[in-house]
Amino acid sequence: MAVHPIDFRYGSKEMRSIWEEEARLQKMLDVEAALALALADLKKIPEKDALEIKKKAHTGFVKLERVKELEAETKHDVMALVKALTEQCGESGKYVHLTATSYDIVDTALALQLRDSLEIILGKGKKLLETVLDFAEKHEKLVMVGRTHGQHAIPITLGFKFANYADKLGMGLDNLVWDKENLVRGKFSGAVGNYAAQKALGIDGGMLEEKVMEKLGLQKADISTQVVARENLARILSDLAIFCCTIEQVANEVRNLQRTEIGELSEGFGEKQVGSSTMAQKKNPINAENICSNVRVIRSVVYPALENIALEHERDLTNSAAERAILPTAFLLADEVIARMTRVVQGLEVSEENIKKNLELTRGGILAEAIITKLVEKGVGRQEAHELLRKSSHEAMREGKNLGKVLEENGVAKKFGKKEFEELLDYENYVGLSAEKTHEIVLKWRKQLRDWSQVGG
Numbered sequence: 127m128a129v130h131p132i133d134f135r136y137g138s139k140e141m142r143s144i145w146e147e148e149a150r151l152q153k154m155l156d157v158e159a160a161l162a163l164a165l166a167d168l169k170k171i172p173e174k175d176a177l178e179i180k181k182k183a184h185t186g187f188v189k190l191e192r193v194k195e196l197e198a199e200t201k202h203d204v205m206a207l208v209k210a211l212t213e214q215c216g217e218s219g220k221y222v223h224l225t226a227t228s229y230d231i232v233d234t235a236l237a238l239q240l241r242d243s244l245e246i247i248l249g250k251g252k253k254l255l256e257t258v259l260d261f262a263e264k265h266e267k268l269v270m271v272g273r274t275h276g277q278h279a280i281p282i283t284l285g286f287k288f289a290n291y292a293d294k295l296g297m298g299l300d301n302l303v304w305d306k307e308n309l310v311r312g313k314f315s316g317a318v319g320n321y322a323a324q325k326a327l328g329i330d331g332g333m334l335e336e337k338v339m340e341k342l343g344l345q346k347a348d349i350s351t352q353v354v355a356r357e358n359l360a361r362i363l364s365d366l367a368i369f370c371c372t373i374e375q376v377a378n379e380v381r382n383l384q385r386t387e388i389g390e391l392s393e394g395f396g397e398k399q400v401g402s403s404t405m406a407q408k409k410n411p412i413n414a415e416n417i418c419s420n421v422r423v424i425r426s427v428v429y430p431a432l433e434n435i436a437l438e439h440e441r442d443l444t445n446s447a448a449e450r451a452i453l454p455t456a457f458l459l460a461d462e463v464i465a466r467m468t469r470v471v472q473g474l475e476v477s478e479e480n481i482k483k484n485l486e487l488t489r490g491g492i493l494a495e496a497i498i499t500k501l502v503e504k505g506v507g508r509q510e511a512h513e514l515l516r517k518s519s520h521e522a523m524r525e526g527k528n529l530g531k532v533l534e535e536n537g538v539a540k541k542f543g544k545k546e547f548e549e550l551l552d553y554e555n556y557v558g559l560s561a562e563k564t565h566e567i568v569l570k571w572r573k574q575l576r577d578w579s580q581v582g583g
């Protein structure tokens with residue numbers, strides 16, 4: 127029976143299929159098969175034996191149950207796999223694992239898992255980016271309150287808010303594309319990384335390594351100890367966590383803007399969906415909350431990944447147990463977070479009525495900066511203008527008056543023509559380049575999405 131939620135609740139079937147126990151075993155068998163074929167290419171083992179090893183290097187022959195039985199005896203997971211494969215290969219079994227050390231198999235199999243996992247993350251991440259771009263473009267000119275410190279600041283547009291998110295999501299994806307192309311590396315350099323076993327067999331170790339990686343579709347590490355540098359893995363997990371933290375920022379904003387007192391955005395709510403088992407009126411932002419919760423876990427995997435960098439000498443085993451836990455956790459939860467955020471943005475409900483109502487909460491106070499700037503144009507000192515608007519806006523809020531009314535009463539309005547003053551108090555006239563920047567960002571990342579699709583990034 128499943129225990130961990132990632133076994134039954136989070137992550138897609140395709141992502142789980144990469145990290146399942148049997149899938150990991152198959153990836154290691156794939157590496158053993160590639161090694162045998164590479165040795166045959168170099169005329170170090172007979173081709174027929176290499177083909178037999180390749181044929182039997184499959185979980186249809188090498189059963190997970192048998193590997194576990196052997197591991198219970200040997201107390202060594204890779205040696206258990208080697209013995210189980212050797213059993214299936216008959217006379218050809220004598221060539222299984224020749225010149226290899228355990229982590230030639232483990233790290234190269236891990237590279238296959240990382241490559242496939244990042245492919246899924248990037249595919250779904252690009253879909254999320256496209257969805258956010260669509261939302262930003264749709265609401266490019268919808269004026270709303272901009273907020274800083276939880277307070278009303280000056281007007282922006284809803285599209286501008288989401289263009290900011292899109293730009294950060296795009297940069298996060300760009301980093302993960304780079305990681306996939308540059309940090310996912312296999313290795314086949316032996317016990318301490320110096321190719322001694324290959325040399326003893328009269329093999330150019332670098333050539334064998336290249337042949338193995340070529341058969342698996344991987345890049346090789348330029349240099350390694352017994353393991354591929356853990357800096358690579360730490361960078362991948364850090365970039366994955368950063369990308370998910372950006373998603374959390376979007377989710378957190380949805381949660382805040384869905385508050386009853388604000389009500390500007392809200393998650394879609396199904397016809398039969400229940401918000402509370404007792405409070406029947408509730409429509410809770412459960413998906414956004416779920417995202418924020420799971421991203422906390424994703425962030426937590428970065429610390430052990432950083433700790434795993436400082437292995438002793440040419441390596442010790444302190445990275446192993448941690449990586450067994452943090453890698454499937456990070457990728458399955460990231461997979462879940464990205465897919466869930468995409469659904470949230472696709473179903474977001476926008477209340478233009480509440481957006482307009484909230485624009486008026488400060489009774490024009492959010493236009494204080496606009497009026498200060500124009501007063502300076504009229505010859506008023508900047509600090510004097512600031513003090514005038516500080517007092518006037520506070521009075522407007524305190525007395526329940528519109529800022530325009532207060533400025534008429536204290537004579538500030540007389541410095542402007544009637545039409546000019548009315549235009550100053552129009553929120554739509556003080557959104558700056560919100561719409562233009564939104565358009566710019568949409569074009570930027572749509573072009574990048576096309577470029578990625580052309581190069582397979």
